[in-house]
Amino acid sequence: MKLCWLDIRGAGGAKDAIIEEAVHQRVDAVLSDDVADLASLPPTVTRVLMVSRGELPRAADEVDAVIVDSALDAERAEIAELYPKAEIGRFVEIVDSDTLDLACEAARTDPWSVLWFHEPTKIPLEIVLAAANNSKGGVITVARKMPDVEILCGVLERGSDGVMLAVNDVGDATEFKERTRASTPDLALVALTVTEINDVGMGDRACVDTCSYLREDEGLLIGSRSSGLVLSCSETHPCRTCRPGPSESTPAAFTRTRSRRTVGRTT
Structure with missing residues (x-):
């Protein structure tokens, strides 16, 4: 289960109820730009103060982590002095290659890096997660809307360490x-029986390399939801003449016959 960071800056009158x-x-953290919003939170919830452009916040004890906008990197030392007991993280808005590099640096070095991606594609997040591999800090990705939460949790089959979502209504949390x-x-898989095998030619071969290790009898489900899916096992079964592949699955390929019909073929 991923870390849940709740952004209440835009909650308005529903803030107390949220x-x-x-x-x-039992959300993991609540983020606000007002220290007063964090004062009533119990020790079980991480109190996160967001510092963006404008005046520096006043010193307070009701803060566990401070997220500083990357535009205020010059003031990070001063903010750290105001909150000596808090972890100082960084907020990065990724809009180009330079800010992507900055996000990778934050993910490698900072206790917390909160990332907002301008483009909906998840490739930049994959790059950041790869850069943050084996780092001690936490990567929190901002979700644009509720349906994005599951996607962010599964990028590169592991997702970021947590997701932050801005909430406005009771029930969102x-x-x-x-x-x-x-x-x-x-x-639930059902066993099928092969009743006939016909030679239809060489066809094409497709090989899919996955990100995780596949064991015997694990692979890809090939087909369509309307007519059915067939489990294509990975090349992990023992073989006398060659070593099994660690993470490959060979799905069905297709060839076109003289009758202009497309026939499935596995290798």
Whole structure:
């Protein structure tokens, strides 16, 4: 389960009720740009202060982490003096290659890096997660909307360490927490019997390298939801003449016959 960071800066009049709901749902952290919003939170919730452009915040004890906008990097030392007991992280808005490099640096070196990606593609996040591999800090990715939460949790099959979502209404914190708990349900497979094999030619071969190690009888489900899926096992079964591949699955390929029909073929 991923870390749940709740951004209440835009909650308005519902802020107190949302905070109460967040505590009840055991969210991991609440973020605000006002220290007063964090004062009532129990020790079980990480109190995160967001510092962006403008006046520096006043010193306070009700803060566990301070996230500083990357535009204020020059003031980071001064902010750290105001909050000697808090972890100082960085907020980076990724809009180009330079800010992507800055995000990678923050992910490698800072205790917390909160990242907002301008483009909806998840490739930049994959680059940051690869750069942050084996680092001690935490990467928190900002979700634009509720349905993005599950996607961010699964990038590169592991996702970022946590997701932050701005909430405006009571009930959002509950749904947010549930989405971070989402898991892939088990599928019931049915054994099929091969009744006939016909030679239709060489066809094409497709090889898919996955990001994780596949064991015997694990692979890819090939086909369509309308007519059925067939499990194509990975090349991990023992073989007398060659070593099994660690993470390859060979799905069905297709060849076109003289009758202009497309026939499935596996290798």
